[in-house]
Amino acid sequence: MHAAHETPDRPPLDQEALGDAAFLSARGIPQLTVVESTGSTNADLLRGVTVDPRAWPDLSVLTAEFQSAARGRLDRHWEAPARSSVSVSIVLRPVNAEGRPLPTQSYSWLSLLAALALREALLETAGIPAELKWPNDVLVRGKKIAGILAQLGPMGDGAVPPVVLGTGLNVTLTEAELPVPTATSVLLEHPTTLDRTALLKSYLSRFATLYRSFCNADGDPAAGMAGGPSLHKRVEHVLTTLGKQVRAQLPGDHEIIGHATRLDEYGSLLVVDSAGHEHVVTAGDVVHLRPWTPPGEAGGESGYA
Template sequence: MTPQDAPDSRWSDLDRPPLNATALRRALLRPDALWTALDVVTATGSTNSDLAAKADALGEGAVLVAEEQTAGRGRLDRRWSAPARSGLFFSVLLKPGETVPMERWGWLPLLTGVAVATGLARAAGVDTALKWPNDLLVTVEGQERKAGGILAERAGTDGVVVGIGLNVTLRADELPVPGAGSLALAGAVSTDRDTLLRAVLRSLEHWYGTWRAAAGDPAGSGLQEAYAAGCATLGRSVRAELPGGRALTGEAVAVDGDGRLVLATAEGVQRPVAAGDIVHLRPAAP
């Protein structure tokens, strides 16, 4: 077997080459950087689970990337699957406790959404919209499609693991569900995963540093304003499917200081929603 034919060869799939871990470390791991370690594995069940299991032994800023996830999870333990090397599947370990009160940690998935959208706008030329609380949307043939998601979980004694799954080169016949999309289908100018990962991690480092310097204040850090500007949920009629089988319908009018989605109901009451599935009931305004 020649090196080019080896399963782990960088050239075994010319359309979907593996990530270059050495180059990524060289670009991202600096003495003054947030990122302190970066590992790329061929396959794993869940990068979130793997990183969370080692959270107490690792310093802040550890990054774990998988070329393929066999048991990737979204909110409510929903499965997230995609062909090997077709996307970015990674988790980061953050430990904001020394500078940010725990009651503000709920902003971390929203912060990550802003960081991902900002990084992709620069590196892929794709307008990525945010669906509250943790979905990443792209436009494919005039339709909103989910191209990624974010899952934040407490880890160890003082950590939070934030996982990001992003469809990069998935073709239409590879999409797991009809409402899914990918950067390639959205017309990305670049689908080089090394470039995209560097851009997203640098953007996340910037937003996390700004938020942490403001002691987690979403207004003072500019995070609340940035999230509202990029949120596709605001200004739309939505149905919030709440825990316990309840539902609430109204217009999404704001994201409050606690990161909750505020709905204005038909009764003229504003109701904050802290957790739940959000269904967009009408298309976004042109």
């Protein structure tokens, strides 16, 4: 295993393994495109579904070895070294087995579903125990290893507005290359493998299974899925946010401080304040969500953990 301060080997993705027809067809992936470099895979697919919707059917995948203009939530920008990450976007056109569109209010679960799939892939492929931070991050020991960004495409002439779901996983970033000190990478978490191809295939496999199950349940997060508990239960079980005191900063300098208790049926976070009032915080509204300790109490450096 490489020492964290050395620059590790960064081989390219194995395009033959990723393009294997048996692998793709078993997961219902119609096409998987690997590009050497692009601005942003999400931006490329948003443009693609707008210009030529038929060219990008449900579960089409685009992955890039390097992204120069990647964006996270709130338009945050970062740039990782080439071949150091898994940068992948998927086109989703959610319909059930009969072709009936899912209600758009179920779309808020898609980024949580992706985070769950990535958590399972990290555990089973690299031996890394991960948790979810609401609304769209994957953490290892409290540090961010991956972020997920879902963006709604245009309605077009179809009845199903497409979603472009982007995932960025830090794989071989060294400590010096991390975007912020609160980030981490697969390399830094004592993994059993650093194989980006294996990680990507594992993520896509798990995502496709969970997604198909969710679609066939008409986007009902309370339905049992893929031979186990419901999406709602699975997410709550690994959501590190729940049970914590949090400070939710909302647009317009409004904030809520309280106890994060549960997710509602739309995947929104319920926060109970000191007066016992329950607030619904949606992923689209929250600017920051941080653990919070009252000043003067143990661990309460200026209120932010």
